[in-house]
Amino acid sequence: MKYDVVIVGGGTAGCSCAYNCAKLGLKTLLLEKENYLGGTMTGALVVPVMESGTNQINTDFYNLLADEMNRVNGQITYLNNSGWFDPIKLKDVLPSILKKVKTNVKYNININHASTKNKQILSVCYDTIYTNNLLSKDKILSEYIEAKYFVDASGNLDFSKILNCSFLENKQDFPPISLRxxxxxxxxxxxxxxxxxxxxxxxxxxxxxxxxxxxxxxxxxxxxxxxxxxxxxxxxxxxxxxxxxxxxxxxxxxxxxxxxxxxxxxxxxxxxxxxxxxxxxxxxxxxxxxxxxxxxxxxxxxxxxxxxxxxxxxxADKLGIRAYRRIRGKYVYTIDDLRSGKKFDNPAVVSCYPVDVHSRDKNSSTLEKNGEYQLPIESLMSSDYDNLFVIGRGLSADEMAQGALRVQGSCFSMGEAVAKYIYKLLA
Ligand SMILES: Cc1cc2nc3c(=O)[nH]c(=O)nc-3n(C[C@H](O)[C@H](O)[C@H](O)COP(=O)(O)OP(=O)(O)OC[C@H]3O[C@@H](n4cnc5c(N)ncnc54)[C@H](O)[C@@H]3O)c2cc1C
CATH class of the missing domain: 3.30.530 (Alpha-D-Glucose-1,6-Bisphosphate; Chain A, domain 4)
Known part of the structure; x- marks a missing residue:
């Protein structure tokens, strides 16, 4: 079976990407290592979706999520922000939304290999661990999946690591982690x-x-x-x-x-x-x-x-990780781009969420308000492979700019922008 798109990681950005790909009629497979969706939103209990301004783009998934969460009494609009969700209810709502557009989702997977040729990824190989009942031993099934496009939405960029992609250098320590x-x-x-x-x-x-x-x-x-x-x-x-x-x-x-x-x-x-x-x-x-x-x-x-x-x-099941690996993309978005509100031909995200970088030291965290800024789609494209996109907190941005773009609203937009971009490439 050859897919149009394989997305690795069913978290914040990955769910939005998978939903939009499937809705656009692309043959889509979402591979998730846990037995549930939502990543940081559900596993790390992170609420609310931070307010990112009124001119956000690529918000279909976010708006749908707010409606569906409202239907199950798991959403409120608080101080004009509709992104106040119950993270426990979100765990049930996310798979039902993906089911509506018939997205194929595989859980409990462990990616172990990818085959590539020149600057193209050809296939990904993963194991699925099945436990049938308490008496039987775990069974491992290995599968090779081919696709035209691949998206790394794994947060820590495990897939890009397996592919030996180049990452941006970290000049500062990673920000502190939390357990919510x-x-x-x-x-x-x-x-x-x-x-x-x-x-x-x-x-x-x-x-x-x-x-x-x-x-x-x-x-x-x-x-x-x-x-x-x-x-x-x-x-x-x-x-x-x-x-x-x-x-x-x-x-x-x-x-x-x-x-x-x-x-x-x-x-x-x-x-x-x-x-x-x-x-x-x-x-x-x-x-x-x-x-x-x-x-x-x-x-x-x-x-x-x-x-x-x-x-x-x-x-929370998962520790909350604010930043780790960042991909070297076709465009490395910088804090100067953000501060100047630089315009791009093909923006994936529009936001005004502040630069929010946490520090271990007293009086050293940054919360810097700027005007509206745009992230170009090229910051979501790997510089190593022509058919690899990277979405979510591992985007191609310097550390300060990542501190603004890592929030959930922007991650939803990244997933949606990449889905629409792949659709156009395949049209
Ligand atoms: C403590 C904390 C508080 C925060 N507070 C807020 C807030 O209040 N509001 C806000 O908007 N943002 C907040 N953020 C930021 C935001 O929640 C995250 O940056 C964002 O959710 C990350 O989305 P993501 O898609 O990059 O990763 P995730 O949502 O973490 O998704 C990654 C997915 O990939 C899966 N995965 C990982 N490895 C593999 C693999 N090898 N194979 C298959 N699947 C894999 C994971 O299980 C997960 O489902 C906070 C972050 C933290 C850590």
Whole structure:
């Protein structure tokens, strides 16, 4: 069987690409190493889709996702942003959306080889591990799949690594990783009323009531760039050994759409430098993060009205990785392109999300607002293979520009832009 497109990675960018390819009538295969779709959105519990401006392009998949999530009571429009999803419900909705356009999806796959000729990829070989029942042994089935075009949407660019593609050099350390979690049995209305008065200047807190239900977000970091209302509580908890000093390097919480008694945590952010390609380091990172989660949960129980009886209901399967390998593309998008709002003939993404680069050191993270910017499709094309596209956080951009383009709205647009581009190439 020869496909038009094979997409490796069914996460944020990969699902959008697969949906759009199949919708356009391309023979499409999506290969996912986990047994579920959504990648960072579901596996790392990352919500919400960050607001990226009103002139975004290639938003069909995003709009459909918002509608479908709304249908299952897993979406709200909060402060004019329609990207507030329940990451647990998203796990069920994503496969149903792909099924509607008859996308072929294979789960539990492990890519082990690709054959190439000159600057063309001919086929990919992967194993699928089947476990039929508790008594039978795992069976491994190897398959070769040919395709006209390949898309690496694997986040860490495992497929491009197998293909020996060239990557952009990292001049700085990779940003810190996080392990997100959810607390349930929270009295959200009680917490919202308290935080609204506690953070009286609303410097870092937002609250909105939707259908009599309070939704909110608030934050604290150890950086001194803002007046953090929660600072005295964190100071006290560190003083009493309830938290470690490093636990408070970054703390952010959001309500969850359609889930009025739960709160999503965008932390802990881990300050150690882990080797992102080492299984052992990733296990250690998860263990370190889980200990921090225990301390943060206890802190919330003790200090936040509304959290007295709350408990940790979900810890993400996956560590949240903000940046790792970046492909060397036909065009390397730079921070100067972004800051100047440079225009391109064939834009894949239009956004105004700030440059958001996290750092391990105090007062060293960047959150830089710019005007609207465009990403060209050539930054999603490999410079090594003529039929390879790379989408998602591994795009061809320098580290600062990647810090702006890695957010979910832009990843959806990248997937959709590449699908439409391949369709035109095949027409
Ligand atoms: C802690 C954290 C907080 C963030 N907060 C926000 C936020 O609030 N809002 C926002 O918009 N963005 C946020 N982001 C950024 C955004 O969520 C990610 O950058 C984006 O989701 C990445 O999408 P992706 O498609 O590149 O990768 P992913 O969504 O991770 O998808 C990669 C997929 O490829 C699969 N895969 C990996 N290797 C292989 C392989 N070898 N074979 C087959 N499949 C493979 C994975 O299982 C996964 O499904 C955050 C990121 C992090 C880490």
């Amino acid at each position: 979690f959810i607390m349930s049995n929270v009295d959200n209305n009680k917490f919202a009323q308290w935080i609204e008065s506690f953070d009286s200047d609303k410097n870092v807190t937002t609250v909105e009531y939707i259908a009599n239900q309070a939704y909110f977000s608030t934050a604290y970091t150890w950086d001194s760039n803002k007046h953090w209302a929660l600072a005295p509580l964190f100071d006290d908890a560190v003083h009493k050994n309830i938290l470690k000093d490093t636990d408070r390097n970054y703390f952010q919480i959001f309500s969850i759409a359609g889930n009025p008694q739960s709160v999503a945590f965008n932390c802990p952010r881990l300050l150690n430098k882990y080797d992102l390609s080492s299984v052992t380091d990733m296990k250690n990172a998860k263990n370190d993060a889980k200990k921090s989660i225990e301390r943060i949960a206890k802190f919330c129980n003790m200090y936040f009205p509304g959290f007295e009886n709350a408990y940790v209901s979900h810890i």
